[in-house]
Amino acid sequence: MDKQFGKIMRKMVITRMTSSSFSLWEPPIDLYESDTDLIVFMEAAGIDAQQIKVVVESRMLTIKGERKCPVNDINTVHQLEIEYGRFERQLVLPRRIDTSRVISECRHGFLKVCMPLLKTQNTVEIVVK
Numbered sequence: 402m403d404k405q406f407g408k409i410m411r412k413m414v415i416t417r418m419t420s421s422s423f424s425l426w427e428p429p430i431d432l433y434e435s436d437t438d439l440i441v442f443m444e445a446a447g448i449d450a451q452q453i454k455v456v457v458e459s460r461m462l463t464i465k466g467e468r469k470c471p472v473n474d475i476n477t478v479h480q481l482e483i484e485y486g487r488f489e490r491q492l493v494l495p496r497r498i499d500t501s502r503v504i505s506e507c508r509h510g511f512l513k514v515c516m517p518l519l520k521t522q523n524t525v526e527i528v529v530k
Contacts, residue, residue: 426484430464430492439498439516443490446510447471447483453507455514457500462514465489497521 433440443464445453453466470485498516505514 426486426488427490428484428488430490432492432495434496434518437518439494439496439518441492441512441514441516443512443514444510445507445512448507448512450507450512453512455503455505455512457498457503457514457516459500460494460497462492462494462516463489464492464512464514 428444430444431442433442441462441464448466448468452468453464456463465488467487468485494516497519499519500516502517503514505512507513
């Protein structure tokens with residue numbers, strides 16, 4: 402029984418390391434606001450920048466991609482803490498942004514997305530005719 406249970410657990414762990422359309426993981430994200438921008442930092446260690454897609458629509462930010470396992474031909478996993486496979490994060494933005502000026506870069510294991518705030522007047526005087 403213990404042998405069979407161990408075999409099932411090993412298969413589950415190895416499956417977790419491969420891409421699947423059913424299993425998504427979520428990398429941690431920090432969101433900051435300056436006087437001029439919303440800035441997102443996402444942990445992206447081991448993720449190839451070409452594997453990351455950033456989409457900004459209105460007040461929604463979507464980041465998706467894949468981190469591939471760096472080891473092939475695995476028979477046994479003794480410890481597995483790093484998430485692999487496809488990931489996706491969606492974040493509702495607290496302010497409106499200028500989507501035409503969003504920039505992103507991936508450096509030192511972090512993805513940085515800089516989104517300029519949309520400058521709008523809070524008060525508009527309407528002329529009555």
